[in-house]
Amino acid sequence: MKLTLRVWRQKNADADGAMSTYEVDGISPDMSFLEMLDTLNEELILKGEDPVAFDHDCREGICGACSLVINGDAHGPERTTTCQLHMRSFRDGDTIDVEPWRAAAFPVVKDLVVDRSAFDRIIQAGGYITAPTGAAPEAHATPVPKPDADFAFEHAECIGCGACVAACPNGSAMLFTSSKVNHLNVLPQGAPERETRVLDMVAQMDEEGFGGCTLAGECATACPKGIPLMSITGMNKEWLRATRKAGKR
Amino acid sequence: MALATRTDRRPSFARTVWDSSVGKKTVMAVSGLIMLLYLVVHMLGNLKIFFGAAEFDGYAHWLRTLGEPFLHHEWALWIVRVVLVVAVVAHAVAAYQLSRRDIKARPSKYVHKKARTSYATRTMRWGGIILALFIVWHVLDLTTGTVHPDFQAGHPYQNVIDTFSTWYGNVIYIVAVLAVGLHVRHGFWSAAQTLGAGSRTRDRALKITANALALVLTVGFVSVPVAVMTGVVS
């Protein structure tokens, strides 16, 4: 395959960026999108040019590091991560636009790499449980009803990639935050922090400069892990419950 | 030394709600639902125009005597007016502040543009601005009569006919009613999500209710200017 790439190039956080055009040839339809970018970078390095910076780690769809907006879609045209997107989803001769996540809370570090530490701070605010360390506890000591376990697992699938923020017209982190809140709040292990978790995580989310939810639904469409839009409804419910309870103390 | 037992002093309930994007959205949902309830009653009341001047004007008079003798003359009406003004102001201020926040959170656009479904969000914002302007005009036109030539207090039937006998009266009103329809269509379902009342099993029912409410309100409100234009009501 022969492709024309238009890639966002930006030297550093303070520099102005712009789209640069590159031609790549000899791309196999079985390559992943990141392998295609590796091919481009090898050519750039041989020519003595600066390779395109992009985030990646596991390359198997589980770590959440990869992050590209491809032809206007976060993670590209298929419902998966960029590392699991294959070139067979494109046609020979296509022109492909590649841009970084765009949100005030995700500043560009270089080229296609953005700083997602705002997500880490949201997790630090309440995305944990209090548990004694040491030997693993007896697994049957805390029974979890099957529907609750399924619900928790569905939300635990979030890999923190930030595609939801990138796709949202308001740069909102509601889907990410709600997946973490729902995951832990439904489980007995998460019960002691049930109220403080949702209050603190939502407060941190606001503090980081993410937008609010207008229920446009773009986040759930972009999410490679299929976190449902209803997850946000669930977090709203938890937040209102916690606010009512906190008001009584 | 004793340890402090209370370590999580939190701001007051009102502060928590107003300072949070989730809380402020709750204010929008509650005020929106109050206005929605009012609009349904208002629309049904308007339909009395089809039964003639005596019944319509009589209904308007009854609204002023509502609650007597427990309430003083017009008090019930004033209570409704105060609740509505508070709802409109809270809704509009929250809408403005949340929209500002949303726009700031997404400062640079993608180079590759897509036909995005921010459609609903945009129609909510433009529709809201149209509604705000309409509410002001509507009150000055048919409640106070400030912008209404030959306004007759106590004769709402005649005043309504006057308004819908001008082309601009019809245009302003019909545009606003269509804006209400669109706003309620997304707004009712949205409010259910904001208040945590939505769920997978309830989603279809909520969407059908939202569409039905939007349709009934639009048809009900539009029927009045259409009836005046076509001479059914004169």
Ligand code: HEM
């Ligand atoms: C003063 C004029 C108004 C303005 C500026 C306004 C603006 C807005 C905006 C910007 C939204 C948020 C949309 C979103 O999040 O996507 C909204 C939601 C809503 N509006 Fe209005 N609106 C106005 C009047 C009304 C009226 C008259 C009603 C009564 C039917 C209403 C009912 C609602 C409801 C139920 C919601 C949903 C709240 C939620 O998403 O939780 N609004 N409005």
Ligand code: SF4
């Ligand atoms: S909710 Fe989905 S899109 Fe958002 S961070 Fe988690 S996995 Fe990524």
Ligand code: FES
């Ligand atoms: S590189 Fe780990 S999810 Fe894509």
